[in-house]
Amino acid sequence: MSENGSSLFRRATGQNDRKTVTFGDAAAVQSLPLWSALSLAALVLFWWAATRTWGFPAEFRAATKADFAANGERFTQAKMLVQCNGAPADVCDESMYTQWLSPRSFPSPPDTWSGFKMLWTDGYKGVTLLTHAGTSLWRVLRGMFWGCLIGIPVGMAMGLSSRLRGIFDTIVELFRPIPPLAILPLFIIWFGLGDPSSVKLLIFASVWIMIIAARAGVRTVNLSKVRAAYSLGASKWQVLRRVILPNALPELFTGIRVALGVSWGTLVAAELTGTGVGLGTMIFQAKNFFLLDVVVVGTATIAIIGVLMDMLMRIVEARLIPWRGKG
Amino acid sequence: MKDLKVAGIDMVYAVPKGSPVHALSDVSFDLEAGRLLTLLGPSGCGKTTLLNILAGFLAPTGGTVTLGDDLITGPGQERGMVFQQGALFEWLNVEQNVAFGPKMNGADKAETKEKVEDLLRTVGLQGFGDKRIYELSGGMQQRVALARCLANDPDVILMDEPLGALDALTREKMQGLILDLWKDTGKTIVLVTHSVEEALYLGDRLFVMAPRPGRIERDYELPFARTGLEVEPRALKASPEFIDKREEILSLIWEMEEEIMGHEG
Ligand SMILES: Nc1ncnc2c1ncn2[C@@H]1O[C@H](COP(=O)(O)OP(=O)(O)OP(=O)(O)O)[C@@H](O)[C@H]1O
Ligand SMILES: [Mg+2]
Numbered sequence: 001m002s003e004n005g006s007s008l009f010r011r012a013t014g015q016n017d018r019k020t021v022t023f024g025d026a027a028a029v030q031s032l033p034l035w036s037a038l039s040l041a042a043l044v045l046f047w048w049a050a051t052r053t054w055g056f057p058a059e060f061r062a063a064t065k066a067d068f069a070a071n072g073e074r075f076t077q078a079k080m081l082v083q084c085n086g087a088p089a090d091v092c093d094e095s096m097y098t099q100w101l102s103p104r105s106f107p108s109p110p111d112t113w114s115g116f117k118m119l120w121t122d123g124y125k126g127v128t129l130l131t132h133a134g135t136s137l138w139r140v141l142r143g144m145f146w147g148c149l150i151g152i153p154v155g156m157a158m159g160l161s162s163r164l165r166g167i168f169d170t171i172v173e174l175f176r177p178i179p180p181l182a183i184l185p186l187f188i189i190w191f192g193l194g195d196p197s198s199v200k201l202l203i204f205a206s207v208w209i210m211i212i213a214a215r216a217g218v219r220t221v222n223l224s225k226v227r228a229a230y231s232l233g234a235s236k237w238q239v240l241r242r243v244i245l246p247n248a249l250p251e252l253f254t255g256i257r258v259a260l261g262v263s264w265g266t267l268v269a270a271e272l273t274g275t276g277v278g279l280g281t282m283i284f285q286a287k288n289f290f291l292l293d294v295v296v297v298g299t300a301t302i303a304i305i306g307v308l309m310d311m312l313m314r315i316v317e318a319r320l321i322p323w324r325g326k327g
Numbered sequence: 328m329k330d331l332k333v334a335g336i337d338m339v340y341a342v343p344k345g346s347p348v349h350a351l352s353d354v355s356f357d358l359e360a361g362r363l364l365t366l367l368g369p370s371g372c373g374k375t376t377l378l379n380i381l382a383g384f385l386a387p388t389g390g391t392v393t394l395g396d397d398l399i400t401g402p403g404q405e406r407g408m409v410f411q412q413g414a415l416f417e418w419l420n421v422e423q424n425v426a427f428g429p430k431m432n433g434a435d436k437a438e439t440k441e442k443v444e445d446l447l448r449t450v451g452l453q454g455f456g457d458k459r460i461y462e463l464s465g466g467m468q469q470r471v472a473l474a475r476c477l478a479n480d481p482d483v484i485l486m487d488e489p490l491g492a493l494d495a496l497t498r499e500k501m502q503g504l505i506l507d508l509w510k511d512t513g514k515t516i517v518l519v520t521h522s523v524e525e526a527l528y529l530g531d532r533l534f535v536m537a538p539r540p541g542r543i544e545r546d547y548e549l550p551f552a553r554t555g556l557e558v559e560p561r562a563l564k565a566s567p568e569f570i571d572k573r574e575e576i577l578s579l580i581w582e583m584e585e586e587i588m589g590h591e592g
Contacts, residue, residue, distance in 0.1 A: 233428055242431070
């Protein structure tokens with residue numbers, strides 16, 4: 001291949017082309033959009049090809065009929081299949097299972113698309129995809145709000161006082177490694193099924209992250225800045241509000257981004273607690289009826305919203321903290 | 328204007344799991360208002376420690392500092408500080424940095440704005456008000472630090488190696504700026520430096536300090552800062568009187584350094 005050939009697959013910035021040392025110049029490595037598009041296309045192609053072989057029976061498509069519960073025959077079949085999962089062999093046999101659904105069944109891209117359209121207009125059990133997603137998002141935001149409201153002051157207090165640090169350190173270190181899922185049974189007993197326990201679970205998922213981010217953020221303050229502020233007549237409160245807090249913003253933002261990701265990921269588990277609406281609930285209920293297209297659309301929605309949230313946070317961060325990583 | 332009185336300052340740092348460090352021993356001097364004092368000495372002789380005590384950031388283990396009639400027990404706006412670097416607030420722009428002091432005091436907004444503009448003009452940064460700190464060169468950042476410190480109209484300005492991180496050319500320009508400011512405002516300035524030439528050129532009075540324990544070894548009265556306002560700086564620095572003094576102080580410091588090396592070796 002010619003060195004100068006301006007291929008679509010090579011970086012477009014001319015000045016970098018003049019570098020002779022390229023392998024090992026890790027800081028200059030960036031994601032090439034064309035390659036990203038290619039890999040995405042390959043994924044879809046693989047998806048399409050694979051589902052050509054292992055089809056997804058029409059009976060199980062949500063799109064066949066929006067109100068799946070009214071479809072008596074299909075409902076019974078699905079119920080039988082669900083029962084087969086744990087029933088004695090004389091009640092169910094393997095053939096019943098495979099008759100309806102190959103174990104490798106997966107909705108093809110067109111199946112998924114029609115499932116998406118159905119979920120978008122008619123919804124699952126009369127609740128549209130947008131409502132499911134909005135409900136889930138609202139839960140995450142409430143969880144994050146309380147997580148920040150509790151975590152940031154506690155973390156900052158830990159960063160500012162040795163005594164408070166001593167008090168909270170053991171608690172934080174002890175609770176932080178607990179996976180939110182492991183604490184879920186307790187939360188269900190304490191707070192009941194549904195919204196209350198799922199939002200509290202998301203608080204649990206985010207609060208430790210925010211505490212640690214705030215503690216780290218406070219620590220990044222340069223003593224000279226604090227001293228300069230006092231010399232300029234600032235009170236303790238003003239030093240906290242005008243120096244330590246803004247100085248900690250980059251770390252706080254990193255914390256919020258990480259906590260948002262974790263919360264969003266924990267959401268499916270949180271919604272297992274049986275809230276009527278929400279992406280996680282939708283997925284788990286649809287699974288019971290083998291509505292795999294609903295499952296796939298729900299999962300993809302979780303992924304896409306996760307990516308969008310992170311992108312949004314990056315934009316907000318660039319706006320709010322332009323000094324990050326400079327000077 | 329207020330005189331600065333330093334009486335019998337002793338400073339011993341307690342070191343966890345180690346012997347305490349005697350950073351300053353019986354440091355005493357009077358500095359009349361409006362003088363420009365430069366502090367010079369080998370590394371570790373207690374210059375920063377002394378400056379931090381004057382600023383009120385550290386309480387000495389012995390002795391007192393008074394400004395006018397007030398005993399210094401903590402930081403205060405009548406004593407402004409210019410740090411070597413890293414003390415500007417990155418989350419604020421230039422204007423907001425300079426306005427920080429007045430804002431903390433609840434000063435009138437319109438008045439502050441006018442004052443800030445004035446100060447930016449004084450330090451040669453007119454039109455840079457809405458720039459971010461990271462958009463400025465090191466020299467410009469130190470100009471902002473100076474302006475920020477002046478905004479509260481302090482009696483004393485303390486500077487710890489304010490030009491230490493700058494290149495030679497920028498440094499010379501900034502020396503001129505400091506001299507001009509000193510002449511125009513008549514403020515008392517205490518400036519720490521590692522450069523003998525800078526200490527001589529800026530100092531209207533100069534202490535050469537010695538280490539272990541830190542103390543004032545020599546106290547010079549110097550003519551250069553006042554002439555420096557009229558004469559061309561390069562010519563002044565090349566004059567025989569200036570060079571003589573420079574050599575004298577350099578050999579003094581070299582002697583101390585050799586003594587330190589002897590201690591360690
Ligand atoms: N916080 C501290 N704890 C213990 N010892 C300290 C502390 N700060 C300074 N010292 C010691 O006190 C002595 C004086 O330090 P200081 O920083 O005042 O010197 P300096 O003259 O400013 O040096 P330099 O020219 O390198 O800036 C040194 O021996 C130093 O090791
Ligand atoms: Mg020092």
